Amino acid sequence: MATKKLAFVVKTPPYKTEASRLALTHAIASQTVEIYLEDGDLVEPAVAFCGDGVLNCLKNQKAMSTYGITSIEQHLKNSLLLDLKVLVCKEDVERLGLSEDSLIMDAEDIGGETKAQIVSFSEIQKELESSDHLLFF
Amino acid sequence: MGKLTIGCFSSLVGSLSLDFAVKLSEAAIKKGHKVDFWASGNATMLSKKGQRAFKDYSALEKKLQELFATGNFQATACEACAEARGYRKEDTMEGWQRHSMDWYLASSFSADRVLHIGGD
Numbered sequence: 001m002a003t004k005k006l007a008f009v010v011k012t013p014p015y016k017t018e019a020s021r022l023a024l025t026h027a028i029a030s031q032t033v034e035i036y037l038e039d040g041d042l043v044e045p046a047v048a049f050c051g052d053g054v055l056n057c058l059k060n061q062k063a064m065s066t067y068g069i070t071s072i073e074q075h076l077k078n079s080l081l082l083d084l085k086v087l088v089c090k091e092d093v094e095r096l097g098l099s100e101d102s103l104i105m106d107a108e109d110i111g112g113e114t115k116a117q118i119v120s121f122s123e124i125q126k127e128l129e130s131s132d133h134l135l136f137f
Numbered sequence: 138m139g140k141l142t143i144g145c146f147s148s149l150v151g152s153l154s155l156d157f158a159v160k161l162s163e164a165a166i167k168k169g170h171k172v173d174f175w176a177s178g179n180a181t182m183l184s185k186k187g188q189r190a191f192k193d194y195s196a197l198e199k200k201l202q203e204l205f206a207t208g209n210f211q212a213t214a215c216e217a218c219a220e221a222r223g224y225r226k227e228d229t230m231e232g233w234q235r236h237s238m239d240w241y242l243a244s245s246f247s248a249d250r251v252l253h254i255g256g257d
Contacts, residue, residue, distance in 0.1 A: 002246075006242065012255075017256060018146075018178050018179070019255060019256050022256070025238055026177070026238045026241060026242065029238035029239040030239070030242055031239075032237070033239040033246070035239065036239060036243030037243055037246060041246065043245070133245050133248070134253070135144065135253040137255055137256075
């Protein structure tokens with residue numbers, strides 16, 4: 001029995017490329033990975049938004065009405081609904097002039113209990129150091 | 138020897154990231170390692186059979202077949218990413234598997250090293 005920690009680091013902004021969407025869909029795939037693993041083995045994901053990647057966390061995204069596709073916001077809320085650990089870099093939030101009010105911090109509207117956390121980059125570094133593998137998107 | 142999991146997200150044409158990843162796979166296998174190769178997003182283009190090899194564009198089918206033949210290389214394409222791009226199961230190059238994204242996480246679980254090569 002073992003648990004492997006995977007850190008999904010999102011540093012790209014939303015919609016320009018598919019990268020941040022793929023980060024979240026891959027992280028969410030941790031919920032079904034057991035079918036490939038031995039009994040008791042687990043993959044524990046954490047998602048960290050850094051740099052321009054924090055823009056993925058903006059509220060009120062209009063991807064469905066604009067492009068006819070699901071929004072990163074919906075994927076992020078699904079991640080919180082599934083109790084994934086979501087960290088947002090405090091320094092980058094401030095650098096971009098954002099506030100907690102402008103960011104998706106929870107998924108209460110769809111029944112989620114886990115909240116995203118705005119933390120300093122040093123906290124994110126600790127998370128990365130404790131992870132077995134790092135995946136940069 | 139170890140197991141290397143390589144995740145790729147760049148397209149075959151328009152980037153040399155897949156060329157690099159396949160060369161790296163070859164080098165690892167020559168050293169006696171096993172390689173799991175995951176192609177997601179635009180990288181699923183690599184799994185499409187019937188590509189013509191022009192000198193101006195990357196063409197990796199022959200090299201991939203050599204790697205498959207070693208028995209130490211397995212490659213899997215993200216099924217949803219492929220389908221979204223119109224690559225059906227019957228369009229898939231021989232040797233490739235198609236699975237959902239949890240395959241990549243499971244491969245990472247048992248890997249000694251994971252190299253995640255991002256997309257464009």
